[in-house]
Structures are given as C-alpha cells and as structure tokens.
Amino acid sequence: MEQIAISADLRRLVLRMLTAKQSVADILDALCGAAGIQILLLDEGARLLAHSRQILQGDPLWVQILEDGGIPYRYFLEQPQMLSELWRLMKTRRPIRPTPIPGQNLQFIFAPMVLADAFAGYVFACANPDFDAALLQDIAVLVGRVYLHKCKPAERPIGFVDDFFMTAIAWELLASDSASVSELALQYHKWSGASWDGPYLPAPRPPFLIAALCGAFGSQNREQLAKTGRLLRDRIPNLFFLAVDSVLLVCFMEVSDRKEYKLIETLRAFAADSGSLCGLSRRFDALQERKYYKAQAMDALQLGKGRSSQARVFPAQDLYPDLLLKAAADRLTPRALWRTDLETLAEHDKQNGTAYLETLEQYLLSGNNHTRAANKLFVDRSTLNYRLAKIKSLTGCDLDNPEVAHRLLIAIRVHGMAL
Amino acid sequence: MPRDIDFGRLHSALLDAVLTGRDAQGIVDSAYTVVRLPIIAFDVQFRLLAYAFDRPCYYAAWEEIAVGQGTAQFMEYLPNQERIFRHGRSLLFDNKEIVEVACAVTVAGKLVGYVGMIIEDAGIQAVHQANDLLAAVLSYYYEYSATEQAIHAKEPGEAELLAVLFADVPPQAAVAAFAHMCEPAYVFAVVESDKQSIADLQFIRSTYCKELNQIMGCVGDNGQLRMLYWNQRSEDLRWITEALRNIGNAMSMSCGVSDTFSSLTEIRTYRTQALEALCAGLRFSHDQRVFLFTECLHEIICAAALDRLGRSALVPAEITALAAADAAEHSGYLETLAAFLRNHGGTTKTAKDLGIHNNTLQHRLRKIEDRTGVVLKDPRTLFRLQVGLAMLQLLRADKTGR
Numbered sequence: 001m002e003q004i005a006i007s008a009d010l011r012r013l014v015l016r017m018l019t020a021k022q023s024v025a026d027i028l029d030a031l032c033g034a035a036g037i038q039i040l041l042l043d044e045g046a047r048l049l050a051h052s053r054q055i056l057q058g059d060p061l062w063v064q065i066l067e068d069g070g071i072p073y074r075y076f077l078e079q080p081q082m083l084s085e086l087w088r089l090m091k092t093r094r095p096i097r098p099t100p101i102p103g104q105n106l107q108f109i110f111a112p113m114v115l116a117d118a119f120a121g122y123v124f125a126c127a128n129p130d131f132d133a134a135l136l137q138d139i140a141v142l143v144g145r146v147y148l149h150k151c152k153p154a155e156r157p158i159g160f161v162d163d164f165f166m167t168a169i170a171w172e173l174l175a176s177d178s179a180s181v182s183e184l185a186l187q188y189h190k191w192s193g194a195s196w197d198g199p200y201l202p203a204p205r206p207p208f209l210i211a212a213l214c215g216a217f218g219s220q221n222r223e224q225l226a227k228t229g230r231l232l233r234d235r236i237p238n239l240f241f242l243a244v245d246s247v248l249l250v251c252f253m254e255v256s257d258r259k260e261y262k263l264i265e266t267l268r269a270f271a272a273d274s275g276s277l278c279g280l281s282r283r284f285d286a287l288q289e290r291k292y293y294k295a296q297a298m299d300a301l302q303l304g305k306g307r308s309s310q311a312r313v314f315p316a317q318d319l320y321p322d323l324l325l326k327a328a329a330d331r332l333t334p335r336a337l338w339r340t341d342l343e344t345l346a347e348h349d350k351q352n353g354t355a356y357l358e359t360l361e362q363y364l365l366s367g368n369n370h371t372r373a374a375n376k377l378f379v380d381r382s383t384l385n386y387r388l389a390k391i392k393s394l395t396g397c398d399l400d401n402p403e404v405a406h407r408l409l410i411a412i413r414v415h416g417m418a419l
Numbered sequence: 420m421p422r423d424i425d426f427g428r429l430h431s432a433l434l435d436a437v438l439t440g441r442d443a444q445g446i447v448d449s450a451y452t453v454v455r456l457p458i459i460a461f462d463v464q465f466r467l468l469a470y471a472f473d474r475p476c477y478y479a480a481w482e483e484i485a486v487g488q489g490t491a492q493f494m495e496y497l498p499n500q501e502r503i504f505r506h507g508r509s510l511l512f513d514n515k516e517i518v519e520v521a522c523a524v525t526v527a528g529k530l531v532g533y534v535g536m537i538i539e540d541a542g543i544q545a546v547h548q549a550n551d552l553l554a555a556v557l558s559y560y561y562e563y564s565a566t567e568q569a570i571h572a573k574e575p576g577e578a579e580l581l582a583v584l585f586a587d588v589p590p591q592a593a594v595a596a597f598a599h600m601c602e603p604a605y606v607f608a609v610v611e612s613d614k615q616s617i618a619d620l621q622f623i624r625s626t627y628c629k630e631l632n633q634i635m636g637c638v639g640d641n642g643q644l645r646m647l648y649w650n651q652r653s654e655d656l657r658w659i660t661e662a663l664r665n666i667g668n669a670m671s672m673s674c675g676v677s678d679t680f681s682s683l684t685e686i687r688t689y690r691t692q693a694l695e696a697l698c699a700g701l702r703f704s705h706d707q708r709v710f711l712f713t714e715c716l717h718e719i720i721c722a723a724a725l726d727r728l729g730r731s732a733l734v735p736a737e738i739t740a741l742a743a744a745d746a747a748e749h750s751g752y753l754e755t756l757a758a759f760l761r762n763h764g765g766t767t768k769t770a771k772d773l774g775i776h777n778n779t780l781q782h783r784l785r786k787i788e789d790r791t792g793v794v795l796k797d798p799r800t801l802f803r804l805q806v807g808l809a810m811l812q813l814l815r816a817d818k819t820g821r
Contacts, residue, residue: 282731282732284731289729292727292728292729292730292731292732293729293731295727295728295729296728296729296731296732299727299728316728316732317735317736320732320735320803320806320807321735321802321803321806321807321810323724323728323732324720324721324723324724324728324732324733324806324810325720327720327723327724327726327727327728328719328720328723328724330723330727331695331723331726331727332691332692332695332719332723333688333691335685335688336688336689336691336692336695337716337719339678339713340604340653340678340679340680340681341653365798365799365802366798367763367764367798367801368763369763369764372798396653396654402760402761402762402763406805406809407713407714407716407717409802410716410717410720410806411716413802
C-alpha cells in the first residue's frame with residue numbers, strides 16, 4: 001500500500017482516534033473539521049455510506065444528497081462531465097484531479113475505495129477553491145481506507161457488478177419505487193448512441209419480469225448474493241440485479257411470451273446448480289407499477305420457501321390463491337383472519353384429541369363429497385357423517401351452503417399457511 | 420330600535436352562578452334574569468338539560484324537547500346540529516316561526532349538547548355574544564362540576580373506554596376493568612357517517628350505547644364511532660347487523676362488525692377485523708351499509724392483495740382466458756363455471772340451474788378444460804377457480820381501480 005503524503009498533524013489525529021475506538025463518523029467529523037472540508041462516502045451505486053456533518057457554504061447539492069441518501073442517478077444525467085470523471089475513476093482506480101463545481105465557489109474530487117481488487121465505492125470530497133489540491137486527494141484516500149478498515153464485514157460495500165451504471169440503474173429499478181426509470185431509459189439511449197466512451201448502457205425494455213432469489217440453505221450475505229447475481233448474468237445477459245435485505249432481486253427485460261417459458265427453464269437449472277430458491281412475478285410492461293411485481297416475487301419466494309417440495313422456482317401464478325391469502329394475513333395478522341367458530345373447533349380438537357378441523361378441510365376440499373372425503377381421511381363414511389354432524393353443532397355453520405363452505409375453506413387455508 | 424343586553428350584569432350573574440355551585444338549570448336561570456329571552460339547553464340526544472321560558476313554549480320544537488317524549492322525531496334536525504358544532508360559535512337560524520341562535524356545548528372538544536336563545540326583541544349581535552358566553556359557561560360547568568346532574572355529559576370511565584376502543588395498545592388496567600364489568604362474548608363495531616357528522620354519531624352513541632343494550636361506545640377524534648357489545652352469542656351477530664343496517668340506512672352511515680370474541684386482551688385483533696371489513700366493504704360494495712367480518716373475507720383478501728400485489732396477481736390466467744373468450748364469443752364459460760362450482764361439481768343440478776341440457780353442459784365443461792388446461796375434477800383447482808371468480812367479480816366493482 002502506497003504511503004499517503006498527508007500532513008503529520010492530521011495523521012496523528014486519525015491514529016489517535018482510531019486507537020481510542022472512535023466511530024468512523026467521529027473520525028470523519030474531526031478530520032473534516034480540522035481541514036475545513038466536507039466528505040461523502042458512497043458505494044458504487046452512489047448510495048450514501050457515511051458523511052461528515054460539516055456543510056460548506058450551505059452547499060445545496062450536499063444537503064439534497066444527504067436528504068436522498070445518496071446521489072440519485074438523475075444528478076449524473078444532468079452533469080455528464082461528472083459522469084465521465086466517475087467512469088474514468090472506475091477504470092483507472094486513481095483519484096481524479098480536483099475540479100470546480102459549476103455555479104459554486106467550491107472544488108470537488110472523487111477518490112476510489114478499493115476492496116480486494118474490486119471497486120467498492122468512492123469518496124466525494126469538497127473544499128474551498130484555495131484548499132491545497134494534493135492534500136484534499138490525500139485526505140480523501142485516507143478516509144476511504146479508514147472507512148473500509150473500520151466497517152464490519154457485513155456492512156462493507158462490495159464490488160457488486162463492477163459497474164457503477166448497472167448498479168445505479170438496478171437501484172432505481174429495484175430498490176426505489178419512484179417512477180423515474182422510464183425517463184432514464186430515454187437518456188440511456190442518447191448516451192449509448194452518441195459520443196459516449198463508457199460501456200453500452202442497456203435501456204430497460206418491456207415486458208419485464210422480476211425474480212427474487214435467496215439461498216436454499218440458510219441466509220446469504222450481500223457478497224454471496226452479488227456473486228449469485230453475476231453468475232446468473234452469465235447465463236441470462238439481459239437483466240439488472242440488486243441485493244435488497246437478504247434477497248437478490250433481479251429484473252429481466254424483454255421477456256416475451258415465448259421467452260418466459262425458456263426463462264423459467266433456465267432459472268430452474270440455475271437454481272439447482274447454485275443452490276438457490278426463486279420466486280417469480282408475472283410479466284408486466286408499466287415500470288411505474290414495479291413495486292407490485294417486486295412484492296409478487298418476494299411473496300412467492302417466501303411462500304415457496306415454506307413448502308417442503310422439490311421445486312426451486314415458484315412463479316406467482318402457480319401459488320394462486322395462496323399468495324392473495326398471504327397478503328391478507330400479512331396485513332391483518334393471521335390471528336385476525338381466524339374465525340371464532342373454527343377456533344372453537346380447533347380448541348375441541350386439542351382437548352379431546354379429535355380431528356374435526358382436518359375432517360372439515362378435507363370435506364370442503366372434496367367439494368362436499370362424502371365418499372371422496374372419507375377415502376382421503378381413511379375413515380368409514382358413517383364415521384365421517386358422525387364427525388360432520390358434530391362439526392355442524394359446534395360451529396353452527398351450514399356446510400352445504402356453497403358460500404359458507406367457501407369462506408370456511410379460505411379461513412382454514414389462511415390458518416394453515418400461518419402455521 | 421332593538422333592545423340591548425347589559426353584559427356587565429350578565430357576566431357577574433354567570434360568575435355568581437358558577438361560584439355558588441349552581442347546576443345547569445341555575446346557570447340558565449341566572450342568564451335569563453339578564454337577557455330576558457327564551458333559553459334552552461339540551462344534550463346530543465335532544466334530552467332537556469335546562470330551560471328558561473314560559474310553558475308551553477310558543478316554539479313547538481322547544482316545547483317538544485321540554486316535554487321530553489322520545490328522541491326519534493328530532494333526527495331531522497341533526498344536519499343543523501352538525502352545522503352548529505362545526506361552526507364553533509353561535510349560529511343564526513331563521514325559520515318560519517322564530518329567529519334563534521344556537522351554539523354547541525363541548526367538553527374537552529367532545530360534543531355533549533347545545534344551547535340556544537330565541538332573539539325576540541333583542542339585537543342580533545348581542546344575542547350571539549350572550550349565547551356564546553352561556554355556552555362557554557355550560558361547557559365549563561360540565562367539564563369541571565362533579566355533581567350528579569353533570570354526569571350524563573361526562574360519563575364514568577369514558578377516558579378508559581376511549582383508550583380501549585381507540586388506543587393502539589389499550590392499557591392493561593383499563594382492559595381488565597372492562598373485562599370485570601362485562602361478560603364475554605364481545606363484538607367490536609365501527610360506524611362512520613357518510614357526511615362525517617359528529618352530531619349524528621353522538622346522537623347514535625347516546626341513543627344506543629347503553630348498559631341496557633349491552634353496548635359501550637365512544638366517538639373519537641377521527642370521526643368514527645366505535646362500539647363494544649358484550650354478553651353476546653355468535654347467533655346475536657345477526658341481530659347486531661340487522662340493527663346497524665337500520666341505523667345505517669336511516670342516517671347514511673356505514674358499519675364494520677367483527678367476529679365474536681371472548682378475551683378483551685385481544686381487542687386489537689378484532690378492531691382490525693371491524694375496520695378492515697368496513698374499509699374493504701366500502702371499496703367493493705355499492706349498496707350495502709353493514710359489513711360483517713365473517714362475510715367480507717373475499718373483499719378483505721382482495722383489498723389487501725390489490726394493495727400489495729397489484730391487479731395482475733388477483734385473477735389466475737385461466738379465469739382471464741375464459742373472461743376474454745366470453746367477451747369475444749358470448750360463450751358463457753364463466754357463468755357455467757360459477758354454477759358448476761356452486762353445485763359442488765354436480766352436473767345434473769348445474770344443467771338445471773343454467774337451463775341447458777346435460778350434454779350441452781358436458782360439452783362446455785370440456786371446452787373450458789381444453790381452453791385453460793385445467794382438470795375440473797381436481798379439488799385444488801376448483802378452489803383456485805372459485806377464488807378467482809370471486810376476485811374477478813370484486814375487481815369489476817372496485818371503486819379505486821382504473
């Protein structure tokens with residue numbers, strides 16, 4: 001690691017605070033306060049990791065960034081030269097030279113944070129124009145190293161897709177629900193055509209399909225999920241992915257009717273190879289509704305995970321209507337969806353060792369067919385009839401009324417899911 | 420030249436009345452000695468609190484209140500009472516018989532009654548001012564006086580009841596107190612007024628929420644009347660909904676009713692049931708006013724799923740395909756399927772229901788299987804289709820949809 005030529009005073013300050021087990025935020029504050037600069041630490045998707053509390057000249061961009069929790073992609077769209085600088089930074093992994101911020105009496109630099117040879121994020125530092133440029137660079141690099149040194153492994157920014165653009169789009173697409181992506185899509189087109197020396201930028205093109213993946217055995221950290229995402233992109237190129245909480249969200253693009261079937265086949269093979277489970281949304285065109293499809297994929301994954309089946313891929317439509325019941329149970333709590341008359345039945349079962357609830361479920365599932373229900377339960381028809389009479393007297397329900405029967409069956413299914 | 424009112428004397432008369440511990444009637448009497456105008460004060464149910472005029476009163480409505488027979492005939496006044504409450508100060512009413520001003524009496528923001536004066540020969544501005552003053556004094560009296568007469572405005576345990584019915588986490592002590600007082604099983608109901616009229620809700624509350632009826636209720640700041648029925652059996656749900664339906668139709672109100680429950684510590688769960696039933700019911704129903712949780716399961720599921728998963732997730736592909744075929748060819752597949760499911764898969768009865776020959780039905784069912792790739796014998800498929808049909812129906816009625 002190359003030596004950083006920073007003033008001895010500042011270095012002593014940082015060392016003293018590190019050994020005193022001060023937090024990154026405190027070190028940042030002390031450093032920025034002493035030097036009179038402001039610093040942001042961002043991951044490769046331009047999400048905020050840490051920042052100094054000092055704000056120079058009430059810098060409005062800065063205030064906005066803190067409010068948004070990072071630099072939204074649209075800022076870069078408005079500032080193409082900033083974007084080019086960032087791209088250069090990622091390629092060279094060297095700090096860029098200090099540049100004046102247009103319209104403000106400030107200069108800024110970017111310095112990379114590199115972790116295990118992968119681009120993990122960058123430091124965005126601002127200072128007054130008369131501040132020594134070399135010192136600003138040194139401080140920025142130092143802060144980046146201190147941050148990577150201090151943060152817990154789980155919180156470390158990781159080289160996700162080795163690509164700022166992909167991560168930024170993926171973030172807009174999968175982590176935020178704002179509708180800005182479709183307008184971004186237009187911009188991507190402009191860039192990918194004209195004098196742009198960056199990578200080819202795929203525009204999100206419909207129809208879309210969202211998948212949620214997680215490890216089949218135990219939960220995975222962000223790094224493992226990112227690896228899964230990269231492996232998946234090797235097989236199916238046209239996608240964006242992002243790890244949100246403990247789930248890898250993937251947005252597939254241009255999934256036509258014909259391609260959907262093939263995609264699911266590929267995903268099945270991939271899930272088996274990589275040891276993961278996968279929930280799938282339905283296909284959709286309108287990006288502004290993507291939060292619904294994210295929810296479909298995540299809920300399908302969660303429901304599928306609870307099933308002890310051989311399947312690894314769970315399309316939302318195959319889980320109908322359980323997915324709907326789950327949505328209701330999540331909103332009201334399963335307890336609220338449980339009916340008092342069925343509770344009476346369950347209580348009776350528990351105290352007397354009877355199997356009325358199961359009998360009721362099988363009877364209703366069989367379409368009120370005595371023979372089929374009796375076969376399913378391995379009991380005699382007369383036993384079944386006796387039980388049904390008891391159930392009727394306990395619940396007071398008219399089981400032969402199709403409406404009542406259907407509602408009862410739904411309640412039982414919701415309850416069964418909650419267990 | 421209209422007569423003026425001596426406010427110096429009015430102030431001192433009212434102050435004396437309060438300080439000497441006189442009751443509502445005493446306060447109204449002492450106001451009368453100064454203003455010399457007919458005065459009336461009555462509660463949210465139009466029961467007389469105090470009056471000062473010669474009986475029988477020449478204004479028929481006031482005489483009826485003073486006689487105190489029944490409250491139902493006053494319901495037509497409720498929109499006016501609501502205007503009075505919203506206005507916050509004395510409001511002028513000029514009907515054919517008389518000109519009067521009226522003002523709401525409130526205790527800690529809660530509507531408890533009204534006070535009014537007939538203007539007669541006095542100046543309009545002066546009567547407004549005098550009535551405001553009297554309303555303020557009566558409000559003060561009902562809030563701080565501990566005498567027996569004040570009690571029907573400030574009911575015992577009301578703060579606790581409010582907490583139990585409205586607080587996110589009802590305090591244990593209050594719940595235990597109510598559990599001790601009233602027997603299970605309980606039912607939770609929530610009532611909302613279409614016009615958002617507090618006067619209406621307070622009227623309902625004071626008319627129906629009585630120990631005799633085994634109902635407790637409170638109107639909250641959110642404009643909802645929440646009620647707790649006790650000592651009910653599950654059969655009673657029918658009567659409760661019937662009664663609420665009558666109220667709802669008469670006064671343009673909607674209600675959500677929970678299932679019966681036996682432990683007050685779980686009141687939150689059942690409050691959710693009533694609130695969600697009301698919310699989902701209103702969203703999908705055009706003509707109903709009372710929504711019983713146990714009968715609204717479809718609506719609740721549909722609302723929750725719509726909000727989380729979007730429209731596309733609500734109907735399975737099979738049903739969508741059949742609906743499209745029906746729209747294009749008038750093939751009646753959905754109708755056939757619905758009848759088939761309603762009859763638990765019995766073809767003879769289904770054919771009879773639809774008024775078609777058994778062979779025609781068999782043919783149609785085969786077509787349905789061909790089109791969708793489902794097997795109509797599989798019970799899980801049938802359940803899936805049944806939910807799908809119900810959801811399709813609700814989606815078509817969704818008022819918030821595009």
